[in-house]
Amino acid sequence: MDLANFSYKTENDALVIKLSGHIDGSNAKSIETAVFSALAESSAKQVTIDCEGLRYISSAGLRVLLRLRKTAGKINVINTSPEVYDIFEMTGFAEMMNVSKAMRVISVDGCRLIGSGANGRVYRIDPETIVKVYNDTETLDAIKRETALARRAFVLGIPTAIPYDVVRIKSGGYGSVFELLNAASFADLLSSGEKTVKEIAEMSVDLLKTIHGTVVEPGSIPDMKSVALGWATNLEGYLPEDQHKKLIELIAAIPDSDHMLHGDFHIKNIMFQDGESLLIDMDSLCAGHPVFEFAGMFNAYRAHPELDRPVSGSFLGISPLTSAELWNRILHLYLDGAGEETVKAVEEKAMIVGYTHLMRSCIRKGGLETEKGRAMVDSCRRHLAELLPKVDTLTF
Numbered sequence: 001m002d003l004a005n006f007s008y009k010t011e012n013d014a015l016v017i018k019l020s021g022h023i024d025g026s027n028a029k030s031i032e033t034a035v036f037s038a039l040a041e042s043s044a045k046q047v048t049i050d051c052e053g054l055r056y057i058s059s060a061g062l063r064v065l066l067r068l069r070k071t072a073g074k075i076n077v078i079n080t081s082p083e084v085y086d087i088f089e090m091t092g093f094a095e096m097m098n099v100s101k102a103m104r105v106i107s108v109d110g111c112r113l114i115g116s117g118a119n120g121r122v123y124r125i126d127p128e129t130i131v132k133v134y135n136d137t138e139t140l141d142a143i144k145r146e147t148a149l150a151r152r153a154f155v156l157g158i159p160t161a162i163p164y165d166v167v168r169i170k171s172g173g174y175g176s177v178f179e180l181l182n183a184a185s186f187a188d189l190l191s192s193g194e195k196t197v198k199e200i201a202e203m204s205v206d207l208l209k210t211i212h213g214t215v216v217e218p219g220s221i222p223d224m225k226s227v228a229l230g231w232a233t234n235l236e237g238y239l240p241e242d243q244h245k246k247l248i249e250l251i252a253a254i255p256d257s258d259h260m261l262h263g264d265f266h267i268k269n270i271m272f273q274d275g276e277s278l279l280i281d282m283d284s285l286c287a288g289h290p291v292f293e294f295a296g297m298f299n300a301y302r303a304h305p306e307l308d309r310p311v312s313g314s315f316l317g318i319s320p321l322t323s324a325e326l327w328n329r330i331l332h333l334y335l336d337g338a339g340e341e342t343v344k345a346v347e348e349k350a351m352i353v354g355y356t357h358l359m360r361s362c363i364r365k366g367g368l369e370t371e372k373g374r375a376m377v378d379s380c381r382r383h384l385a386e387l388l389p390k391v392d393t394l395t396f
């Protein structure tokens with residue numbers, strides 16, 4: 001059937017029905033016929049109603065959706081304009097169906113670039129807000145995930161920028177909008193000499209204790225142990241069999257924990273504003289034992305600067321020597337007066353998990369095809385061969 005306000009297609013196992021213009025008593029009947037014939041023809045498992053071009057829907061139109069829901073089961077309604085979203089909300093349909101708003105479109109032309117990291121570039125869009133524009137490789141799901149995790153941390157009282165919405169960028173791709181922190185990163189404070197390594201270590205440990213002392217609802221954020229088990233499992237065939245087996249046993253034996261971890265805790269992801277330290281970059285937020293946090297920090301402060309010197313030297317903005325000193329001070333402070341031997345033992349546990357992650361991610365990114373990647377994998381393998389026999393638990 002050829003109708004101006006209706007079209008459909010099948011996309012990833014979903015029947016996507018596009019509605020546009022005005023839908024009211026004058027055309028609801030013919031749209032209903034078209035919708036049900038599309039449904040009868042389709043073998044899709046889900047129905048999505050795309051409202052991008054829809055300006056108005058009356059009760060007659062909503063009744064079509066009700067009948068569709070009875071036949072098709074759960075339906076998703078996407079891309080609603082603010083006006084159409086209000087109609088869904090006022091009628092209670094927003095609770096019955098999974099209704100989501102259209103994304104705002106914003107332009108970053110002429111906006112000041114205020115930072116960049118591995119996943120994207122950050123622009124100031126007005127005096128209160130920034131947008132993080134993601135590299136093409138980030139999927140919309142991953143972007144929404146980061147915003148959702150940031151929101152979860154925010155409501156649990158973790159000091160961080162308010163996450164607003166996910167937007168479309170006019171020149172292409174997606175971004176997420178956050179509160180602008182009028183702040184310098186810990187990396188800036190160190191490289192400008194405003195703070196000493198000792199001060200930054202103390203501030204880092206205060207923040208680490210806040211994060212690690214925060215209890216999350218089980219299952220509400222990713223479980224780091226399962227993630228790490230995934231890395232280790234994927235190293236099968238790349239490590240000698242006995243080492244691989246021991247690595248998996250060690251990770252599996254780490255007790256489950258519902259305490260929060262940041263997952264990418266380093267001086268570029270911590271900002272300092274009005275005397276307060278604030279975390280950003282929340283996409284790796286998870287729950288688990290602190291050994292996993294320390295593994296990530298070991299990689300940022302020690303392994304990358306050593307294995308990847310030219311890149312990470314400029315990445316953190318401090319010399320490998322300074323980042324090694326920072327790491328060492330953080331470990332001592334966190335472990336609160338523990339002796340050298342204990343500190344060394346904790347470092348070795350963090351190294352095992354850290355090199356496991358590094359090796360896995362290097363192989364996954366095709367590292368074995370480049371000379372630099374092979375050198376990195378070899379180095380991880382050597383470290384693991386040396387460390388694994390020394391350790392009988394990864395907890396502390």
Ligand SMILES: Nc1ncnc2c1ncn2[C@@H]1O[C@H](COP(=O)(O)OP(=O)(O)O)[C@@H](O)[C@H]1O
Pocket residue numbers: 114115116117118119120121122130132161178179180181182183185268269280281282
């Ligand atoms: N809310 C914010 N306010 C001010 N600056 C920010 C904010 N978020 C990020 N930045 C700046 O942008 C940089 C990159 O952001 P980040 O979220 O860490 O991206 P990536 O995931 O690519 O590492 C940060 O190091 C910081 O300098």
Ligand SMILES: [Mg+2]
Pocket residue numbers: 117118268269281
């Ligand atoms: Mg970052």
